Amino acid sequence: MASESKKTGTKAGDAGETRPLLLLAEYESAGDVYHAAEHVRDAGYEKWDVHTPFPVHGMDKAMGLKDSSVGWIVLVMGLTGCLTAFVLMWWTNGHDYPLVIGGKPGFSLPSMIPVMFELTVLLSAFGAVFGMLGINQLPKHWHPVFYSDRFDRCTDDRFFISIEAADPKFDLDETKSMLESTHPSHVELISEEVDE
């Protein structure tokens, strides 16, 4: 079942020396990939990922992922926004150059609430979106999985686990046999040509 295909960065065939980048295992069902992920997690790998066409419930547990830190980014950004709005309005109209508007005091909290709220929401949203992108290292224009033709089906009906060669536990033969023991429908090695 487990065949092996080599791709190189330059698509230059078998000439020259190659270096492994990534092992890609393909599964036919969400259940298979779920249990395989548990297996990889227990084997102690760090630089690996699961690719599925839709969110698989409980996958974060199966992968042993920790709580996302996006919430903390959002909290800090939200508080920053709230404080920025407050300080800006206090400084401009309450302290530095008070203007009487509508007969209200220069420094009046009620009129600040909408701006403080809006800036809190704005910076929180920025924190959530860009924090998520940053933590996921997105957008990513190049990744070894792009060299796999089979990987295209990840957006359709196939499930994948990729283990990067940069992982400290990565060993070509050992990792491959470990992946094969998780009943994949296919295992693929992606490697690149080594420049002289």
Place this chain on the structure above:
Amino acid sequence: MSKPAKKEGKAPTYRIPADSPWANAWKMAAGLGALGIAASAVGMFSDTHRFAFSWLFAFMFFLALGLGGLFFVLGQHLTGSGWGVPLRRTAEMLMAGLPVFLILFVPIAVNMHELYPWLEEHGAGHGEEHEGGHGGGHEGGEGHEAGGHEEHGSLLGFGTQAQAQEARDPWDVHPNEREPDTRTHTPEHAAHAEIMESKTWFLDHGLFLVRAGVYFLAWILLAYFFFTWSTRQDKEKGLALTQRMEKTAPFATFVFGFSLTFAAFDWMMSLEPSWYSTIFGVIYFAIAAIIGHAVIILLTLAMRRSGLLREAISVEHFHDIGKLLHGFIVFWAYVSVSQFLLIWYAGIPEESTYYHLRWWGGGGWMNISVVVILAGFVIPFFLLMSRNFKRNLPWLGFSAAWILVVQIGQLYWLVMPYADQTGLVETQLHLHWLDFAAFFAVGGVYMAVVLWNMTRFPLVPVGDPRLDRGLHHEVV
């Protein structure tokens, strides 16, 4: 994943066993209710004025709970929710207690003249004869004097009006406030004649009662149909009743929204007839949603503690309903600020009396205002913010209880300033034993109905086709 097959074995019936403390909880509620009614009956004769206000406060709080339950049920059907099916029956129990408010409304209908100043004025014309302001509006003022606001020190308050006035920044003094002439702030005063004139047809004794009848009819019908359909489905199973409930839900939501809004206008906003706020009904809706969600959390947590619903409701459900509670707290703060901001900006007399009464009006209400803002929004906003907090069930229960207590205070803050009023800008906060008596009377009767219904039906809609999906709900 996709291993829905848990332990097969015996399918749970989700019934309260006869030896469970929940089987007799309704008797305890009924007992408390009976005590409350007895005490309230005494108070009704000794201090009719205070009794009417205490009762209205308790009535509006528990009505909000029933309507909150109805809202949760409607929301579930509107969205075709699967996750909330195991929680829905608890909300339906709260909803099914709504008809009892028709009976609980009787003391309000009987004592309307104590509550609503527009009633005094009605038929008497816009009276020059009312000089002493609102207090003078009560015949002989016997109820009012018995209430005795002078000698009661405020239990909660530490600020007197003198202190409040001293602390004022000259910037903050509204032109209408510089000479606190209470006479210009009575609804009978010529300054309000135009507003009062335009409201005369609406604030009419007969029409008020007709409207109340319409609200109760709407709620009783909604509660009756959604409860009987759901409990009938327990036996019949099948998709047909789910489809019927989902088809009815949009129309029912309109009925719910309009009836709740106008009930809030009639029963709470018209306590100060010259005042108006178009968002007032939305605020009462937000309160109802908060109270409803908080009580659903507390009831289901309490049932889990005694071993019920453990197979049905998991931390995943609590996480999601915790999010909703958090959201509705933000919503409530948002609409409350929306009301305040427009009134604050304009600063015109007939609108600003409402906040004047609760801030500069003295008598300790300013403290409650601060507590409602901090303990009602700022603190629970952080209490329920984190995912881990919402999934920590003791923490969630504590937060829900905290929020519930603050919302009781908020209802008190909405109703009671008018109980001890001398003119529209001055009032005195003091707790009265009748507040507690009425709270136990209304709450005891209503909760007895809710808890009694719980012993008669399964605690989970066992016939709902989406139940299985709901039982295995998982927050991604």
